[in-house]
Amino acid sequence: MQNPFENGDNHEGPNGIPVPPNYATVVRKDNGEIRIGKVGFSLTAFLFNVLVPIFRGDWYNLLCMIGIQMGITLGIQSYPFASTTDFATAWSTIEFLVGLLWGFIYNMMYFRHLFNRGFTPATQRSYDLLAKRGYLPKWLKK
Template structure:
């Protein structure tokens, strides 16, 4: 989870955040939805559609392909019909795997970007930390959301306090990244094992034989 703190503007209080947003990675546009961030919802919805479209189109094609020997499309694909079906599956799984990796990378970037984008927009609207909230100020300035004042730079005790707060938070963030890495390794092993078992069950039939066996 990211580290949150309160920001105030007049009588309104909202939560700013720093660090990687795991909720944005896993739940995507639901995170800005719960925050009431309309702009964030629209941005993440558009990203979701763009990222998922290639995989959806490929899956739609494989699930809805109708074999018709007289169609132009089938004639174009005819050189591939005698290829072993397991090779087709290997190419398919590799393609989906690459798309999945790209999707993960995109959402990892979004997860690390969204909190800063959201909090910076709040600051530009006039929201600011509560009075004497050194914790929020340390995080906002340590993560580069705000600049240190000359008075703060000359106050060694305050700068040391800010430094300790930021280092503690970043240390906790690093621990979360290791947990995330273990999660990815588990998902990778499950995906490879599942796909390997699916390919091993196919046998040596050709793509044409597989299509006919499926009744397409």
């Protein structure tokens, strides 16, 4: 298969399929399960919030995200706003900021949870990429 990405040494997907340079592959040694995920800002988490962990089957992070969003919602709802316009402005601003928060931290949350479940970087390239971005927990660093 021809590699559409710039370097030709990243055939670490299933059956040797190439992965983009900003994606890392992790594998679970006991059953051989492979997960591939993006390292860096998650545009999908920014745009779609809690739908991303649903589609990935990441139930732990889904519950964390829902809990945080519920707390923020309850905090906004309990604040006495002078008008409906003030409430709408505050609501949309906070929702945008929460979307940015998920965009910046969701991929790290996803990889950290996979590491806690027994996954490890599949290749040295994935290890280096995850270590460079600070995604690896201290107990997994060499």
